[in-house]
Amino acid sequence: MANAVRRRTSADYSIRLGSVSKTYGSSKSAVRALDAVSIELLRGTFTAVMGPSGSGKSTFLNCAAGLDRPTSGSVWLGDVELSRLGEVELTEVRRQRIGFVFQAYNLLGSLTVEENVTLPLRLADRRIDRPFLREVLTAVGLGEHGGRRPSELSGGQQQRVAIARALITHPEVVVADEPTGALDTRSSRQVLELLRHVVDDMRQTVLMVTHDPVAASYADSVVFLADGRLAGELTRPTPEQVAARMTHLGEW
Numbered sequence: 001m002a003n004a005v006r007r008r009t010s011a012d013y014s015i016r017l018g019s020v021s022k023t024y025g026s027s028k029s030a031v032r033a034l035d036a037v038s039i040e041l042l043r044g045t046f047t048a049v050m051g052p053s054g055s056g057k058s059t060f061l062n063c064a065a066g067l068d069r070p071t072s073g074s075v076w077l078g079d080v081e082l083s084r085l086g087e088v089e090l091t092e093v094r095r096q097r098i099g100f101v102f103q104a105y106n107l108l109g110s111l112t113v114e115e116n117v118t119l120p121l122r123l124a125d126r127r128i129d130r131p132f133l134r135e136v137l138t139a140v141g142l143g144e145h146g147g148r149r150p151s152e153l154s155g156g157q158q159q160r161v162a163i164a165r166a167l168i169t170h171p172e173v174v175v176a177d178e179p180t181g182a183l184d185t186r187s188s189r190q191v192l193e194l195l196r197h198v199v200d201d202m203r204q205t206v207l208m209v210t211h212d213p214v215a216a217s218y219a220d221s222v223v224f225l226a227d228g229r230l231a232g233e234l235t236r237p238t239p240e241q242v243a244a245r246m247t248h249l250g251e252w
């Protein structure tokens with residue numbers, strides 16, 4: 001049938017979590033930070049995660065990106081089950097297949113922009129693809145600033161260097177934890193527009209935790225967590241719709 005809808009396969013997803021739970025501590029003092037969370041992130045999409053303080057957002061991100069191990073359940077990055085890997089393999093997968101962007105840009109002050117961006121390749125003993133490096137630096141608006149040091153850049157520019165560094169390995173997914181948390185409104189908007197570009201034009205997958213409804217509204221889909229459980233999802237919402245849902249979930 002010419003119009004038959006193709007069934008999705010595991011290759012269509014960057015990340016899949018199957019009934020992931022995470023408990024910190026044991027017995028009486030145990031905290032169930034994630035409770036049977038299942039979610040699939042389609043390749044080439046932008047997902048934001050929101051929820052009240054303590055709802056499990058960081059734990060979710062850390063489990064999805066192999067920074068933390070679930071107590072039970074499975075985490076797949078493409079066709080690799082992270083939850084089954086040993087420490088050495090997991091470190092390798094994180095380094096080669098996941099791009100990280102944090103609120104604090106985590107750049108090395110003694111290195112130039114170019115050296116910071118290519119650091120993940122040099123650490124992995126991988127060849128530097130010069131044309132792609134140029135493409136990435138241009139995409140983040142720093143094509144002319146490859147020789148500068150981080151201290152010579154604004155906060156927004158530093159975060160864009162961090163995004164370039166996350167992209168340079170062609171990762172399976174870019175994971176961003178409050179990427180605009182330290183930025184003013186204008187720089188935040190530039191970073192969010194860049195993340196959109198990364199998804200729309202570079203075909204990357206982005207997973208972002210944020211407290212900001214405006215930031216979340218740049219995503220294709222916003223998933224909400226409350227008490228470690230999934231508490232709904234909005235597709236292409238306005239900031240007002242995100243804020244209304246957050247108010248409904250309680251204090252934030």
Ligand SMILES: Nc1ncnc2c1ncn2[C@@H]1O[C@H](COP(=O)(O)OP(=O)(O)OP(=O)(O)O)[C@@H](O)[C@H]1O
Pocket residue numbers: 024025031032033051052053054055056057058059060
């Ligand atoms: N290492 C840890 N040891 C013990 N409890 C933890 C640990 N990390 C997180 N928790 C608890 O797990 C729950 C979820 O925490 P998490 O940091 O994932 O929430 P969050 O939604 O990211 O919060 P915030 O928005 O405040 O950053 C909280 O109750 C927290 O206190």
